[in-house]
Amino acid sequence: MKKFVLLMVVLTLSLVMGISAVSAEKVIPDEINLGMISTISGAQAIDGQNMTDAIRLVQQELEANGGLDVDGKKVKINWIIEDCEAKPEIAVNAAQKLIEQDGVLAIVGPNNSGDTIASAEISQAAKIPQITNTGTNEAVTKVGDYVFRACIIDPFQGKVVAQFAYENLGLRKTAVIYDNADTYSAGLDKAFVDAFEALGGEIVANEAFSGADVKDFSAQLINIKNANPEAVFVPAHIDNIPLILQQIRGMGIEATLLGCDSWDYAAMPELVGLDVIEGAYYVTGFSPDAETAADFVKAFTDLAGYRPSFCSAMAYEAAHIVLNAIQNAETIDGTGIRDAMVKTSLDLPSGHVTFDEFRNPIKSGIILQVRDGVAQYVGSVSPAE
């Protein structure tokens, strides 16, 4: 009986001490495991390669530094990379494995929205922050308050284009042609119209067509021509863009062409026709030509042997957002890192990054202009709140 009482006392004491040790101050471990999930095999293996190389670069930087500097202590960071085969159920397995077996404190990726939504349910339940690099589906960060994203989303792009058109190009009268059967297109139209009118500009024509099967846009374009806009914003998908742009010029509309990240294909100028698209502006999330990205692009190219894609740049940024949060966290655990991630204010290759209340990034949109058949970097635009 005595032994039992003694045992109980010791157990209670150690429990109390254990609790007080946690709550007293920031405990900095010697090593931290972080996870990355991506499509290393399957149809999008190229993205997996891009993300793995981005993490290799982060790891190289950390090693050059002797580890991550947390309040003066060098912490060793171990990155554990798991494959999700671009299948949601495998992504769930990967997240479970990272959290349960490797004890990771944060997860970067996966690159697809579907895989992210499925796996984020796991990290949300385990209170481990997860940040997707290129999952653009709005539902991703609605899974819960531990889910972040590193890339800009559609409504944000609309704002960027509106601001650029109004302030940098000095345009006052614009028109829009969009697909009202497509959430991406309709969402961008609404965001652009709202932002442009809020700035004081006038939308002289807001014309909708319905569905990707439409091939003749003359009814909409006649209205636009009669309204005589200074610019036409075309938030459409890659399969419609060439036809719309060709028909705009075919109608004799000489307005400036504005686009969004669906325009961001290297082959776009050839598809559309060099004379048609010459001088058009569009927004995207990352450009290797931006001055803020110069160091990253050089380091990445040296390490991987090819220039970074949007996917690898966003993986690199997501990793840095997590590392920065670990440095600023009040406690080194999932909740502490999550709270620090919300307060992120960091300079990254695509510009300065903070998060809005839905854990979507607020950062600059990159404006590109097609000159001599090649999309060239013009500048970065950060819309005012």
Next chain:
Amino acid sequence: MNWLRKNSEVIILPLIYVVIFLLQKNKILNNYVIQIIMLAGVNIIMTQSLNLVNGMTGQNSIGHAGFMAVGAYVSALFSKIIFNAAAMPPTMQTIFFLLATIAGGIGAAIFGFLIGMPTLRLKGDYLAIVTLGFGEVIRSIIRITPAVGAARGLTGIPKLASLFWIFVFVVITIYICRNYMDSAYGRGCLAIRDNEVAADTMGINTSKYKVQAFVTSAFIAGIAGSMYAHTLRYLHPDVFSYTKSTDFLVYLYAGGVGSISGSILGAFILTALPEVLRFMNEWRLVIYGGLLVIIILFRPVGMFGGKEFAFLKLKTGGIQHIGFSNLFQRKTKKTIVANEEASR
């Protein structure tokens, strides 16, 4: 006591669940392992369903993920959109989960009937092409239907499936398939598989038997879809692509086509294997594929081909000859026989 010895499965099956449950409670098996077991359970149900068509009836369904998609979406619609089961007390949740699962099964069975009815009247491989097409059609329809999330996928499905329910449905499925195989219907199906012309001559209504087996199979696939939806809580049309159907075919043929035990083991081992191989990083799927090649080379009938677990008490043998390797050879032989019949 004697009865217990004869029916040891009454003890063994609950015992398997209790052991897994206790290991989970005591943190020996973490959520990761439990998650794999649950997914393996879903895959076992799907492979059983496929075995009814491909193994027992000798027809070729190569778009079975389509039925799974129907089951998954119908049940998710039922539990999420129509009844909002997430806001219910636990007992009601269980009831609605079971109702949703049955609704998913019935939805898939209706499609199974609509597809099977015209195609299974024909002899030959028409079913393969029709099921393949069906899988793609379902996927495209889901992709353009806003009510089920269209191309963005359906999120926020309540998490109603648990290890317990998946286990229960696996056991029920195994017994449905076992009893089916052992019944007059099942024997009819086996006869059709072994020689359709001979079965016809013996007075078996071949198209009726084939449609029955196919609809049952679709129903079970719908059940599996519901389990999948309520485990993962997220559905996307592209998940149920042709690749998914191929996965189940691989589980079935590597496990042992025609064997209930084979489909259990094939689905379980091949679901767990890629996870076990995670330590090999990018070599993971290379080794996985390599192992599949080795299995088929050294055991063309599959790991458990022609054999059954003792507790199933199945004596239906004679399935060695429909292994993967001589699948086509068998077809030719059958055609020759049929031609001979015709020429007489």
